[in-house]
Amino acid sequence: MNAATFVLFGATGDLAQRKIYPALFNLYIDRKLSPSFSVIGLGRTEWTESDFRSRVEQSIRTFSRRPAVNEAELNAFLDLFRYCRLNVAVPEDYEQLLELVRKREQQLSIPENRIFYLSVAPELFETIARNIQESGLGSVSGWKRLLIEKPFGRDLQSARALNEQLSSVFAEEEVFRIDHYLGKPMIQNLQMLEYTNPILQALWKNQYVANVQITASETVGVEERAAYYDKAGAIRDMFQNHMLQVLTMFAMQLPRHSTAEDVADKKRSVLASLRQFHKEEVIHHVIRGQYTSGYIDGKPVAGYTEEPGIGAASNNDTFIAARLWIDNYFWSEVPFYIRTGKRMAEKSTRIVIEFKDPLDKYSRTNEPTTPNLLIIDIGPNEGISFQLNVKDANNDLKTEPIRVHYAADQDDVPEAYENLIHNALVGDPTFFARWDEVELSWKWVQPILEAFEDKANNFVPLHLYEAGSDGPEASRGLLEEDGFHWWPAL
Numbered sequence: 001m002n003a004a005t006f007v008l009f010g011a012t013g014d015l016a017q018r019k020i021y022p023a024l025f026n027l028y029i030d031r032k033l034s035p036s037f038s039v040i041g042l043g044r045t046e047w048t049e050s051d052f053r054s055r056v057e058q059s060i061r062t063f064s065r066r067p068a069v070n071e072a073e074l075n076a077f078l079d080l081f082r083y084c085r086l087n088v089a090v091p092e093d094y095e096q097l098l099e100l101v102r103k104r105e106q107q108l109s110i111p112e113n114r115i116f117y118l119s120v121a122p123e124l125f126e127t128i129a130r131n132i133q134e135s136g137l138g139s140v141s142g143w144k145r146l147l148i149e150k151p152f153g154r155d156l157q158s159a160r161a162l163n164e165q166l167s168s169v170f171a172e173e174e175v176f177r178i179d180h181y182l183g184k185p186m187i188q189n190l191q192m193l194e195y196t197n198p199i200l201q202a203l204w205k206n207q208y209v210a211n212v213q214i215t216a217s218e219t220v221g222v223e224e225r226a227a228y229y230d231k232a233g234a235i236r237d238m239f240q241n242h243m244l245q246v247l248t249m250f251a252m253q254l255p256r257h258s259t260a261e262d263v264a265d266k267k268r269s270v271l272a273s274l275r276q277f278h279k280e281e282v283i284h285h286v287i288r289g290q291y292t293s294g295y296i297d298g299k300p301v302a303g304y305t306e307e308p309g310i311g312a313a314s315n316n317d318t319f320i321a322a323r324l325w326i327d328n329y330f331w332s333e334v335p336f337y338i339r340t341g342k343r344m345a346e347k348s349t350r351i352v353i354e355f356k357d358p359l360d361k362y363s364r365t366n367e368p369t370t371p372n373l374l375i376i377d378i379g380p381n382e383g384i385s386f387q388l389n390v391k392d393a394n395n396d397l398k399t400e401p402i403r404v405h406y407a408a409d410q411d412d413v414p415e416a417y418e419n420l421i422h423n424a425l426v427g428d429p430t431f432f433a434r435w436d437e438v439e440l441s442w443k444w445v446q447p448i449l450e451a452f453e454d455k456a457n458n459f460v461p462l463h464l465y466e467a468g469s470d471g472p473e474a475s476r477g478l479l480e481e482d483g484f485h486w487w488p489a490l
């Protein structure tokens with residue numbers, strides 16, 4: 001099994017509390033952690049062991065999808081945790097850490113398998129990686145792995161520089177770049193859906209598909225992340241990573257063998273086939289927006305520039321919609337519309353596949369029918385729906401659309417972080433972004449960034465949209481130009 005030491009940088013942070021501890025807890029409950037497993041939390045704060053464990057406990061009680069009902073089990077879980085104060089820039093602190101890691105390895109008979117999870121600002125990645133190497137923490141007789149959170153760079157050049165720094169310490173197969181959208185069960189399910197359903201396999205191509213729409217809308221605003229978000233915007237925060245990863249997972253051709261390597265090769269090939277925009281063309285295919293004040297669930301909310309920490313003159317994007325094409329044999333000439341935004345009407349991540357209407361000409365009525373749709377709901381609720389047409393029972397000349405819907409039992413669905421941490425522990429990189437994918441996605445996004453930043457030519461205007469709406473009017477225009485419209489969620 002995965003007998004290992006889980007070394008967590010950023011143990012006092014928000015992500016650890018909300019996602020990482022609950023994920024470890026659920027893996028523990030599901031017996032997916034080895035009995036020989038230790039967690040070492042690291043942070044700058046002076047915490048005692050008991051401070052740390054009560055934080056972990058509180059995080060589980062607040063955020064775990066399963067309540068911690070069995071006290072004995074919860075205590076046994078908490079017993080896996082140790083805390084070590086560490087300043088990432090101080091080499092002596094790593095020596096102390098190594099001592100603790102070894103002590104626990106001996107106590108729990110854990111082989112030298114170490115996973116380093118960097119839930120910290122990316123500026124610290126290089127310092128930490130270097131210190132892991134120089135302290136001897138990374139010299140193991142078993143395996144070592146590095147798990148890192150986004151953002152992986154802020155453009156093509158910085159991503160390359162970061163990769164170079166990390167690769168002097170960790171080999172590519174030891175680096176697990178987290179894109180938590182790849183951990184969502186419905187994303188992990190896409191390949192299986194296609195493999196096991198020949199009816200989908202047969203239709204998943206340009207011959208039958210009119211367009212594909214990928215939406216990740218959120219109702220939350222910038223929250224307490226102004227300093228980061230105002231520099232990143234929706235393009236870096238969601239689009240370059242999550243949205244393009246969802247696109248590749250959907251559009252890749254099924255590999256003959258399903259090894260992680262094959263999957264990454266197929267994803268790479270989708271990214272390499274994306275039609276590249278020139279900076280001057282971006283304005284025709286990309287809409288950027290920013291929310292103004294409005295109402296979410298009936299409650300008034302502030303506009304982006306009134307949010308704490310955001311300047312009144314900020315022209316950062318909180319919404320992006322793009323039309324793009326994958327110039328390969330299967331998808332050529334099928335437009336893909338992708339949008340993501342904050343403070344929109346609903347929280348929903350979904351893929352909608354709109355089918356062509358080849359039978360129209362045989363229709364007895366000459367009335368247009370509603371297109372067939374396949375809707376894959378990725379979150380917050382998971383499901384699959386088909387929109388089909390049936391004859392109106394009371395009118396021979398009319399059809400009406402019906403939806404056939406499957407909804408997953410949400411109590412039973414693991415969270416993205418559970419899947420990803422487990423995948424990393426067993427050494428399966430399938431649902432992580434390989435370096436060449438990250439590089440290609442930055443390469444594709446680069447002219448968009450440049451067009452956004454070219455204030456002198458005002459290449460890409462910033463469209464305002466009201467909080468609680470579907471985003472700027474201009475994003476509807478993008479589809480209307482092609483005779484389509486955004487399909488709403490169910």
Ligand code: BG6
Pocket residue numbers: 216218237238349379
């Ligand atoms: C994160 C972004 O990666 O994804 C956030 O930084 C965003 O801004 C979040 O809110 C959305 O994730 P999910 O799983 O809630 O769709």
